[in-house]
Each structure stands twice: as C-alpha cells, then as structure tokens.
Amino acid sequence: MSTAADSSRVADAARKVVQEHDPTRVPTREFLAACFDAGLSWVHFPEGLGGLGVSRGLQSVADGILQDAGGPVPFALNPIGYGMAAPTLREHAQTDELKREWLRPLATTENIWCQLFSEPGAGSDLAGLATSAVRDGDEWVVNGQKVWTSLAHRARWALLLARTDPDAPKHKGLTYFVVDMQGPGVETRPLRQMTGQAEFNEVYLNDARIPDAHRLGAVGDGWRVAMTTLMNERSSIGASGSRRGTGTIADAVSLWASRPDLHTPVLEDRLTKLWLRAEAQRLTSERSRATATVGGPGPEGSVGKLVGAELNQQVYEFCMDLLGPEGILYDDYTMRDMERTDDWRGPLQQRFLRSRANTIEGGTSEVLRNILGERVLGLPGDLRADAGKPWKEIPRG
Amino acid sequence: MADQQDARPFVFSEEQRELRTAVRRFAADNADEQAVRRLMESDPGFDTKAWARLGSELGVLGLSVPEEQGGVGGTLVDQAVAVEELGATLYPGPVFGTVALAIPALVAASDGPVRSELLGPLVEGTRTAAVAVADRAGAFDPAAVTVQATRAGDDWTLSGTVERVVDAAAADDLLVAATGPDGVALFAVDATAGGVERTPLTTLDLTRRQATLRLADAPARLVAGPDEAERVIGHALVVGSALLAVEQVGASQHLLDLTVEYAKGRLQFGRPIGSFQAVKHRLADMLVDLEHARSAAYHAVWALGDGSDDPALAASIAQATCSEAFARIAADTIQLHGGIGFTWEYQAQLYYKRAITDAALLGSAEQHRARIARLVLDTASGDGAPAVATG
The missing domain is CATH 1.20.140.10 (Butyryl-CoA Dehydrogenase, subunit A, domain 3)
Structure with a gap:
C-alpha cells in the first residue's frame, strides 16, 4: 500500500528534478537522466535502477509534476523501452550491472528498444515460433525471421524470444534474450502497410550471435519471461488519458463540432454512444489505477486494450460516415518511414485505415476475450490440438 | 460534527467493506430466491419485519442522513454499498421509493417539524414512503406535475392523479409534488388519510410494485415550498x-x-x-x-x-x-x-x-x-x- 509519506517523497524528488533541470531549457536526454537518477522513471523499481521502491500507483504523482513543468512523455519517445523492456529487464536481467547498463540509456532514450516476438508463422500462437537459438560455448547463434517490429530501424537493442529446444512442448522450449540490433547477422527491412507507410519492419536473423550473459531468465523459461513483457504491453496500450474527452474520441467530437452542416440525429446518437463508451473506459482505467495494489499489471489490463482498440475503429468509422463523399480521398500513398512526431498519425483517412490494426496488434481482440474469459472469469480453456506434443511435431503453415 | 467524506474516489474503506459483508449476509438470510418468490406473490410484497431490521439493526436505510437530522452521518457511498448488495438479490422492499428517493428528498428539504417527523421512522424502517413526482427522463419538470394544491389557512389539500408510482401501494407516507398558488411545492400525504386512493397495478417486475395514486382533497403537509421544491x-x-x-x-x-x-x-x-x-x-x-x-x-x-x-x-x-x-x-x-x-x-x-x-x-x-x-x-x-x- 502506498503511504502519504511515500507520496510526498515522490513529489519532493520530482520537484527537485524540475528545479535543477528545467525541462524547458535542458536537452531531453539530460532531463530524463536526472529523472532516472532521482528514481522517477519507474517509481516502483529499486533505488539505483530508476526507481524509489514505492508503490507503482505513485508514478502518476511523479509524471504529473514532471509533465506539468514541460517535461516530455518518455513512453512516447521509447515506447517498447519504457513499456515492455524496462519491466522485463528489471525482473530478469542476470546482474544489477547489466540492469543499470541497459536501463539508464533506455530511460534517457539514447537507446531505443524494439521487440522480436511475432513471426510470419506465429502471431496469436506466439509460443509456436520457429526462430532458433543454438548454444555455441558462451554464445548463442540465432537464425530466423521476425515481423511487425516497430522501431527496429532505430533500435539499439531488441527483446528476442527464440526456440532453444524443438523437442520440448512449444511453451517449454523457448528462451528469452537481449539482442544487439547493430551487430552482424541482423538485417532490418521496412514493411509497408495498408496506409502506404512503413511503420513496422521485418527483421532477418542470420547467424546473429548473443552472449549468454544477455539471456533473460533460465534456458527454457522464455515463455514465463515473455508474459512479463506482454502483460505490460497490454496495460500500456490500454492505459488511456485521464482527462475526460481526451484520446481518440476527441477527434470525433471536434470533427463533429467543426461540421454542424453534417449533423443528423442518428449520427448524434452514434457519437454519444461512442463518447459514453470512451468515458466508461476512462473511469474504469481510473478505478483500476486507484484500486491497484503493489505488483505488475494483471489480466484486467486486457479490458482496456480490448475496448480501446474497438473504440478506435468505431470512432474513425463514425468520422468517415460523417464526412461521406468528402472522406473517400487520401493525401499520399508514397511509401515512407514513420517518425513519431506530433502529427505522425496523419490526416483522418490515415487514422481510419491505421485503426484496422488496433484489434490485431498487441493481442487480437479474439485472444483478449479468451484471456478475460479464462484468466479473469476462470472459464475452461478450449481443446488444443497441440497440447503436450513436442514442438517439431506440431503441424505448421 | 461534519458529515464524513470519502477520501479517494473508487476506494472503499474498511468500514464500507464490512458494511457490504453485513448487508450481503442479511440479504442471503432474508431474501434468498425462495423468499423473493414467496414475497412477490404475497401482500404487501415484502417482509415488513425484515425491513424494520434493515433500518434498526443494520441501520442501512438512511446511511447518508446527517447526524443533526437523526441519521448516522455517513456518505452516499455508504448508502450505495448497501443498495448494491440489496440489488444483487432483488431484495423485495421499497428500496426505490424510500431509500433512493424519499429519504434523499427529505434530507435536501429545509429543517422543519414535518421533515423531522417523517424522516425518523423511514430511516428506522418502521414506515415506508413513495415519491409521487412524474419525472421527465430522470429530471424534474414542473410542467409535468398533475396534482393541484389548495390552501385553507395553515392546511393544504391535494387533488389529482399520479400514474405508476413505484412502492406506493404499501407506502405509509407519500411525497407528492403539487402546483399551488405560488408554484410547485412538495407535500407529504398520509397514505391512510381520507381522499387517498391507491390502485395497485400488475407490474412486469413483480418484485417492484407500482400503484396509481388518486387524490381527492387529500390532507397534506408542506415539506418544501415553491422556493426550494425544484x-x-x-x-x-x-x-x-x-x-x-x-x-x-x-x-x-x-x-x-x-x-x-x-x-x-x-x-x-x-x-x-x-x-x-x-x-x-x-x-x-x-x-x-x-x-x-x-x-x-x-x-x-x-x-x-x-x-x-x-x-x-x-x-x-x-x-x-x-x-x-x-x-x-x-x-x-x-x-x-x-x-x-x-x-x-x-x-x-x-x-x-x-x-x-x-x-x-x-x-x-x-x-x-x-x-x-x-x-x-x-x-x-x-x-x-x-x-x-x-x-
């Protein structure tokens, strides 16, 4: 449980950072380094590793002060790093030296992180992945193809899940590593998506070598380690802004307000339903934050991801229906890399097309409903054709 | 003493968790499915003794009534905890008429002998009440009031019909909005008084009863005048x-x-x-x-x-x-x-x-x-x- 003393300790530390490193004057990296050194990057982490060892719920106290003073939203600058790599490294990296060596430049955004999980043959059934890692003395040799890797072209480090024992059942033969994206044997190619842009990449691993010291968790324990990453991914995707009417719904409401000539009662009720759904989800996120005990995010985070993804699609479908014939134009299908600047989401039609991915990326809505059904409600699992079989005997394709 | 405040939104206190457990246990003992079915097919539709125990022993019918009005000075959150648990079992009783509407109305009204006299027995569970105010989508609309109030000296009489009043058939007290010479006011009518006719209706939900209320020169007492009725x-x-x-x-x-x-x-x-x-x-x-x-x-x-x-x-x-x-x-x-x-x-x-x-x-x-x-x-x-x- 968080105490008032912890809360004021976090607030004091945040005010001190802001005072000594005015975020409107010093470079972003210097400011974020000061935040890390003051234990404000992840307040629930241990001291010395970017935290203060206090309740996770107090992060909002720090973020409020830092961002009110003009500080950046670090998650936006290094999303995989902050949202997924940091909790995984903190829990599973082999030594405190390595944790510190990775976490500090991650926090300053000097080192961008990406994750090498999905493969052309392993999406929802992630545990069926085929990329192999074979031990060679103090190193591992990795071969395979990964896909849907955002930020791979800018990343210094990647989280990798690879198969180290093809004779074991699929969940048991996986091991988790940190791989150097700039090392030999790692090739990154942009992957063009339906918006025309290349927001993601394919990554080819050809005899890439990883020191055993960069293994996270035990050999064969990769699935359990990956759960740390994935639960954090879902809750970070699902976490919505805390002010009423912000987030994607703001696009629909402001578009509505700017086009009174297009109003009809039917469209108005449709928009009100969307606003209400967004508001109920916002209140649910607030309630979940307020009642969170110490510890990582649970399967309840899946509610936010599920609702947020479907809502995004409905919001942009509404906008397109509001605009009618005006909406069926586009700006530019020239392929280009996505840089996450202020207006990276592009014009409305691009946001509309992009939203189709929301119910697929980070766990499809179908998988999320299974998680809610099985892990929250305790319903029995589906029959599995691959249960207990050695991975190499499971039909693939 | 000032009324309690709930510190953090969405976080229930230890006392509120205990309250939830107590109400849940009471509802399980007194309103399991068999009891609900028996009561919904009998008159007056709820167990009056159990209702009085909810008021006196558990004290959960007027949790947000301030201490100076004879309540325990709890919060609306306390009251909500109790109502949520009563809702879980479809607890038969005038939760809607008495707890959700009549008591909050009386608490909001200015102090006076009528309020004091009515509030105590409702909180204790020895009497029940219904609110005969036709709302428009959950909001008050003075133009929708169908009852007329007539003054004779210090006394008032009400005449008119209010359709579909929840919990009215069994209620002891009726809070009625009526239009008088100075505008709409809220009155209390003793349900057993002359000029009060209640016609029970067969409702879709047998556990939540309604009646049509017809008033013909029924004696009434003023609860909230036109200056504060709205x-x-x-x-x-x-x-x-x-x-x-x-x-x-x-x-x-x-x-x-x-x-x-x-x-x-x-x-x-x-x-x-x-x-x-x-x-x-x-x-x-x-x-x-x-x-x-x-x-x-x-x-x-x-x-x-x-x-x-x-x-x-x-x-x-x-x-x-x-x-x-x-x-x-x-x-x-x-x-x-x-x-x-x-x-x-x-x-x-x-x-x-x-x-x-x-x-x-x-x-x-x-x-x-x-x-x-x-x-x-x-x-x-x-x-x-x-x-x-x-x-």
Whole structure:
C-alpha cells in the first residue's frame, strides 16, 4: 500500500528534478537522466535502477509534476523501452550491472528498444515460433525471421524470444534474450502497410550471435519471461488519458463540432454512444489505477486494450460516415518511414485505415476475450490440438 | 460534527467493506430466491419485519442522513454499498421509493417539524414512503406535475392523479409534488388519510410494485415550498439515479457470477460450454459491460458526494451506462443458459424483468444519452479537429 509519506517523497524528488533541470531549457536526454537518477522513471523499481521502491500507483504523482513543468512523455519517445523492456529487464536481467547498463540509456532514450516476438508463422500462437537459438560455448547463434517490429530501424537493442529446444512442448522450449540490433547477422527491412507507410519492419536473423550473459531468465523459461513483457504491453496500450474527452474520441467530437452542416440525429446518437463508451473506459482505467495494489499489471489490463482498440475503429468509422463523399480521398500513398512526431498519425483517412490494426496488434481482440474469459472469469480453456506434443511435431503453415 | 467524506474516489474503506459483508449476509438470510418468490406473490410484497431490521439493526436505510437530522452521518457511498448488495438479490422492499428517493428528498428539504417527523421512522424502517413526482427522463419538470394544491389557512389539500408510482401501494407516507398558488411545492400525504386512493397495478417486475395514486382533497403537509421544491426534487432524482445505477451493478454482478458458474458446469458435446469461444466471448463482453457500469455508477455516487463533477452529467453517464449494461447482461444470461433460462422456475426471468424495469425508471438509456449530447456535444469546440485529406 502506498503511504502519504511515500507520496510526498515522490513529489519532493520530482520537484527537485524540475528545479535543477528545467525541462524547458535542458536537452531531453539530460532531463530524463536526472529523472532516472532521482528514481522517477519507474517509481516502483529499486533505488539505483530508476526507481524509489514505492508503490507503482505513485508514478502518476511523479509524471504529473514532471509533465506539468514541460517535461516530455518518455513512453512516447521509447515506447517498447519504457513499456515492455524496462519491466522485463528489471525482473530478469542476470546482474544489477547489466540492469543499470541497459536501463539508464533506455530511460534517457539514447537507446531505443524494439521487440522480436511475432513471426510470419506465429502471431496469436506466439509460443509456436520457429526462430532458433543454438548454444555455441558462451554464445548463442540465432537464425530466423521476425515481423511487425516497430522501431527496429532505430533500435539499439531488441527483446528476442527464440526456440532453444524443438523437442520440448512449444511453451517449454523457448528462451528469452537481449539482442544487439547493430551487430552482424541482423538485417532490418521496412514493411509497408495498408496506409502506404512503413511503420513496422521485418527483421532477418542470420547467424546473429548473443552472449549468454544477455539471456533473460533460465534456458527454457522464455515463455514465463515473455508474459512479463506482454502483460505490460497490454496495460500500456490500454492505459488511456485521464482527462475526460481526451484520446481518440476527441477527434470525433471536434470533427463533429467543426461540421454542424453534417449533423443528423442518428449520427448524434452514434457519437454519444461512442463518447459514453470512451468515458466508461476512462473511469474504469481510473478505478483500476486507484484500486491497484503493489505488483505488475494483471489480466484486467486486457479490458482496456480490448475496448480501446474497438473504440478506435468505431470512432474513425463514425468520422468517415460523417464526412461521406468528402472522406473517400487520401493525401499520399508514397511509401515512407514513420517518425513519431506530433502529427505522425496523419490526416483522418490515415487514422481510419491505421485503426484496422488496433484489434490485431498487441493481442487480437479474439485472444483478449479468451484471456478475460479464462484468466479473469476462470472459464475452461478450449481443446488444443497441440497440447503436450513436442514442438517439431506440431503441424505448421 | 461534519458529515464524513470519502477520501479517494473508487476506494472503499474498511468500514464500507464490512458494511457490504453485513448487508450481503442479511440479504442471503432474508431474501434468498425462495423468499423473493414467496414475497412477490404475497401482500404487501415484502417482509415488513425484515425491513424494520434493515433500518434498526443494520441501520442501512438512511446511511447518508446527517447526524443533526437523526441519521448516522455517513456518505452516499455508504448508502450505495448497501443498495448494491440489496440489488444483487432483488431484495423485495421499497428500496426505490424510500431509500433512493424519499429519504434523499427529505434530507435536501429545509429543517422543519414535518421533515423531522417523517424522516425518523423511514430511516428506522418502521414506515415506508413513495415519491409521487412524474419525472421527465430522470429530471424534474414542473410542467409535468398533475396534482393541484389548495390552501385553507395553515392546511393544504391535494387533488389529482399520479400514474405508476413505484412502492406506493404499501407506502405509509407519500411525497407528492403539487402546483399551488405560488408554484410547485412538495407535500407529504398520509397514505391512510381520507381522499387517498391507491390502485395497485400488475407490474412486469413483480418484485417492484407500482400503484396509481388518486387524490381527492387529500390532507397534506408542506415539506418544501415553491422556493426550494425544484432543488429538493432535483436532488432526490439525481441521487435516486445514482443509487438505481448501483442497484443495476449489484444485480448484473450476480448474473455474471451465475452464468459463469453455469458455463463451467453445463456439459454439451462432452465439454463445459464455457470452453467454446462463442460462449466465452459473450461472457467476456458481459464482464466488460459490467466493469464499465460499475465505474460509471461509482463515479456518480462519489461525484455527488464530493462535488467533483456536474451532478446531472454524472447521473446521466451512470444511468445511460448501467441501464444498457444490466439489460444486456440479463438478456445474455437467458441466452447462455439456453432453455432453462426461459423457464418460470429459473431466476434469470426475475432479473431480466428487473433490468427492463430499472432501465425505464428515471429515464431510459436513450433519454440520458440525449441529455449527454446536450451537455457534451453541443458545447464542444471544433478546434483541434484532425485534418481531412482532400486528394
């Protein structure tokens, strides 16, 4: 449980950072380094590793002060790093030296992180992945193809899940590593998506070598380690802004307000339903934050991801229906890399097309409903054709 | 002493958790399904002795009544905890008329002998009340008042008809809005007085009764004059909307628990039906709807207590969300139970009828959405709208 003393300790530390490193004057990296050194990057982490060892719920106290003073939203600058790599490294990296060596430049955004999980043959059934890692003395040799890797072209480090024992059942033969994206044997190619842009990449691993010291968790324990990453991914995707009417719904409401000539009662009720759904989800996120005990995010985070993804699609479908014939134009299908600047989401039609991915990326809505059904409600699992079989005997394709 | 404040939104205190356990135990002992069925088919439709124990022993009928008015000085959140648990079992009794509407109305009215005299027995559970005010979508509309008040010296008499008054048939006291020479005021009428005729109606939900109230020169006492009646009634309707929402949450949670257990135990094709994704995903959607309803309802009770949101907007968000969620969860409960869910003997029908009834009381989800549209969309700014590509 968080105490008032912890809360004021976090607030004091945040005010001190802001005072000594005015975020409107010093470079972003210097400011974020000061935040890390003051234990404000992840307040629930241990001291010395970017935290203060206090309740996770107090992060909002720090973020409020830092961002009110003009500080950046670090998650936006290094999303995989902050949202997924940091909790995984903190829990599973082999030594405190390595944790510190990775976490500090991650926090300053000097080192961008990406994750090498999905493969052309392993999406929802992630545990069926085929990329192999074979031990060679103090190193591992990795071969395979990964896909849907955002930020791979800018990343210094990647989280990798690879198969180290093809004779074991699929969940048991996986091991988790940190791989150097700039090392030999790692090739990154942009992957063009339906918006025309290349927001993601394919990554080819050809005899890439990883020191055993960069293994996270035990050999064969990769699935359990990956759960740390994935639960954090879902809750970070699902976490919505805390002010009423912000987030994607703001696009629909402001578009509505700017086009009174297009109003009809039917469209108005449709928009009100969307606003209400967004508001109920916002209140649910607030309630979940307020009642969170110490510890990582649970399967309840899946509610936010599920609702947020479907809502995004409905919001942009509404906008397109509001605009009618005006909406069926586009700006530019020239392929280009996505840089996450202020207006990276592009014009409305691009946001509309992009939203189709929301119910697929980070766990499809179908998988999320299974998680809610099985892990929250305790319903029995589906029959599995691959249960207990050695991975190499499971039909693939 | 000032009334208590609930410190953090959405976080229940230890005392509130104990209160929840106590009410749940009382409801299990006094209103299991068999008792609910027996009471709904008898008169007056609830166990008056058990109701009095709810008031005197548990003290949960007027939890947010301030100490100086003879209450325990709790908060609306305390009251909501109790109402949620009573809702979970469809507790038969005048929760809506007395706890959700009449007591909040009296608390909001100015101090006076009439209020003092009425409030004590309602909180104690020795008398019950109904509120005969025709609302428009959960809001007060003086133009909708159908009763006339006539003054003769210090005495008042009321004449007129109010349709479909919940909990009126068994009530001892009736709070009636009536139009007098100076405008609309709120009056108290003793239900046994001359000139009061109550016609019980057969309701869709047998556990929540209604009656048509006809007044012909019925003697009445003034509770809130024209200067404050609108505020008093408005307050009662907003508080009633929030409490109705938590009742909807309590009943919805019961149905989800019930249906999950059924899906785990019911075998078809040699497997629990809950292992089929078509069933599992519907249950997951019920969970999401319930979580949203719970958040919206709790937000309303906390916001009405600490003033952190526009009361009308918070109440409408709660009613629009909870009415729809409860109705859908109740319908899905029937569907996922298959044939048994449609029978008279199984409890799903009782909850479905309550869901439909609750959705229609104090404004439908659609009416509340219309209000939200006025409050939110009509005042929205077009600044910051995303650019639209023009080819």
